[in-house]
Amino acid sequence: MSEAIDLAGLAASAGLERELQRLTTSRGIIRTRQLNQQETWTVLGAALTRELLSDPRLSNDVHTHAPHGALVEGMPVMLLEQDDPEHSRYRRLVTAAFASKAVRQLEPRIVQITRELLDALGDSGTADFIEAFTYPMPLEVICDLLGVPAEDRDPFRRWAMDISAAPSLEAMQKAAAELFAYCATLIAAKREHPTEDLLGEMIAARFEDGTGLSDEELSSFTAVLLIAGHDTVTNLLANALHDLLTHPAQLAALRRDPSLAGQAVEEALRFRGSAMTTVNRVALEDIEAGGVVIRKGELVRFLLNAANRDEDVREDPHTFDIGRATAQHMAFGMGPHFCLGQRLARQEATIALTEILDRFPTLELAVPPEEVRWLASDAIRGLEELPLRYARGTA
Amino acid sequence: MRITVDHDLCDGLGQCALVAPEVFELDDDERLMVAPDPAPGLAPRVAAAARACPVRAITVEGA
Numbered sequence: 027m028s029e030a031i032d033l034a035g036l037a038a039s040a041g042l043e044r045e046l047q048r049l050t051t052s053r054g055i056i057r058t059r060q061l062n063q064q065e066t067w068t069v070l071g072a073a074l075t076r077e078l079l080s081d082p083r084l085s086n087d088v089h090t091h092a093p094h095g096a097l098v099e100g101m102p103v104m105l106l107e108q109d110d111p112e113h114s115r116y117r118r119l120v121t122a123a124f125a126s127k128a129v130r131q132l133e134p135r136i137v138q139i140t141r142e143l144l145d146a147l148g149d150s151g152t153a154d155f156i157e158a159f160t161y162p163m164p165l166e167v168i169c170d171l172l173g174v175p176a177e178d179r180d181p182f183r184r185w186a187m188d189i190s191a192a193p194s195l196e197a198m199q200k201a202a203a204e205l206f207a208y209c210a211t212l213i214a215a216k217r218e219h220p221t222e223d224l225l226g227e228m229i230a231a232r233f234e235d236g237t238g239l240s241d242e243e244l245s246s247f248t249a250v251l252l253i254a255g256h257d258t259v260t261n262l263l264a265n266a267l268h269d270l271l272t273h274p275a276q277l278a279a280l281r282r283d284p285s286l287a288g289q290a291v292e293e294a295l296r297f298r299g300s301a302m303t304t305v306n307r308v309a310l311e312d313i314e315a316g317g318v319v320i321r322k323g324e325l326v327r328f329l330l331n332a333a334n335r336d337e338d339v340r341e342d343p344h345t346f347d348i349g350r351a352t353a354q355h356m357a358f359g360m361g362p363h364f365c366l367g368q369r370l371a372r373q374e375a376t377i378a379l380t381e382i383l384d385r386f387p388t389l390e391l392a393v394p395p396e397e398v399r400w401l402a403s404d405a406i407r408g409l410e411e412l413p414l415r416y417a418r419g420t421a
Numbered sequence: 422m423r424i425t426v427d428h429d430l431c432d433g434l435g436q437c438a439l440v441a442p443e444v445f446e447l448d449d450d451e452r453l454m455v456a457p458d459p460a461p462g463l464a465p466r467v468a469a470a471a472r473a474c475p476v477r478a479i480t481v482e483g484a
Contacts, residue, residue, distance in 0.1 A: 076439075080440060114475065361436055361440075362475050
């Protein structure tokens with residue numbers, strides 16, 4: 027067996043995508059080493075991804091079957107680290123909040139938040155668009171939806187970064203513990219003084235047998251919705267802006283026809299989605315797949331960005347082309363764990379791209395393209411920062 | 422085989438249609454359409470499609 031690959035190390039370079047494709051072509055499934063030094067199988071090929079993401083022999087319940095594969099040991103994450111029937115039982119509690127009707131109703135609020143943040147940038151200047159826009163926009167939306175007070179939000183970015191783009195195992199565990207403790211405090215306050223928001227609804231929700239969610243379940247639910255609900259969009263939007271600005275013909279096409287924004291978002295998701303790697307699964311029995319045997323008890327995760335650039339299913343996978351007009355990528359996963367918030371993410375990204383390009387006819391990278399720095403993360407594909415020069419008039 | 426869809430639960434995510442497109446299809450309003458009387462040979466894929474549903478809105482009997 028070949029040596030385990032350090033994905034986070036590879037991710038620090040802009041060459042990650044091409045290297046992944048080379049690995050996909052030669053193998054389809056590889057051994058990788060995680061932050062906690064655990065080795066996992068990582069699925070790269072599109073066909074294998076489709077097959078195994080719906081395979082009931084792979085369990086998301088790592089806390090029961092392989093605790094060393096958990097995101098944070100001893101802290102089961104709702105939905106992500108659950109199997110059906112529990113997973114769907116809990117997911118149903120929040121489905122309506124992320125369904126198409128509810129997400130459509132959020133549109134005016136998303137537009138308002140977007141415009142306020144763009145107003146704050148003034149008529150022209152240079153700014154890190156992650157700090158100034160792609161981080162605060164989705165965070166405000168999800169906090170509004172959940173009912174998280176504005177004055178509490180300061181530590182969220184560091185928690186999200188330390189958890190998703192974890193610089194070290196210690197930093198990750200510390201951030202997760204702080205986040206869970208915060209969520210527990212928030213839930214206790216909302217139990218005391220009920221509020222009309224999604225967390226209020228979740229506290230009041232009852233299953234068919236009359237029972238509700240425990241404090242621990244509510245805290246975990248809050249944590250996952252809060253982090254997955256903004257951090258993914260923050261990085262997706264920054265990646266989308268980066269990829270448009272480094273492909274001027276595509277940017278020009280979008281500026282000529284702003285109705286292509288939705289398609290541009292789909293191509294951005296395919297080309298460089300932010301939720302690069304799924305959480306671990308554990309094999310409940312030996313599984314033969316992609317020419318290897320995954321032994322019972324071994325960990326498996328899916329590198330969706332590799333599947334989305336698999337030459338077997340995609341022509342010219344490294345060409346960024348908003349004319350592809352296909353939502354048939356796997357950036358939101360597939361099967362029972364298909365992203366809960368995909369409609370919200372798509373809507374936020376589409377509104378943001380439309381408004382940003384409309385506001386700033388001049389928009390360009392403020393550093394040479396080769397100087398942008400990529401997060402050294404095996405979980406999230408994203409940029410350290412996105413310095414852009416912008417102006418309301420054309421240059 | 423008898424396929425039942427709970428339309429109150431179904432969120433139009435289309436995961437079933439990815440697994441068994443001959444049987445499941447979303448219309449333009451993201452409402453799930455089920456083909457009547459699917460061939461018995463499709464039973465394993467229909468079962469897999471039901472498993473792929475994130476909210477378990479699909480029930481299959483006699484597969």
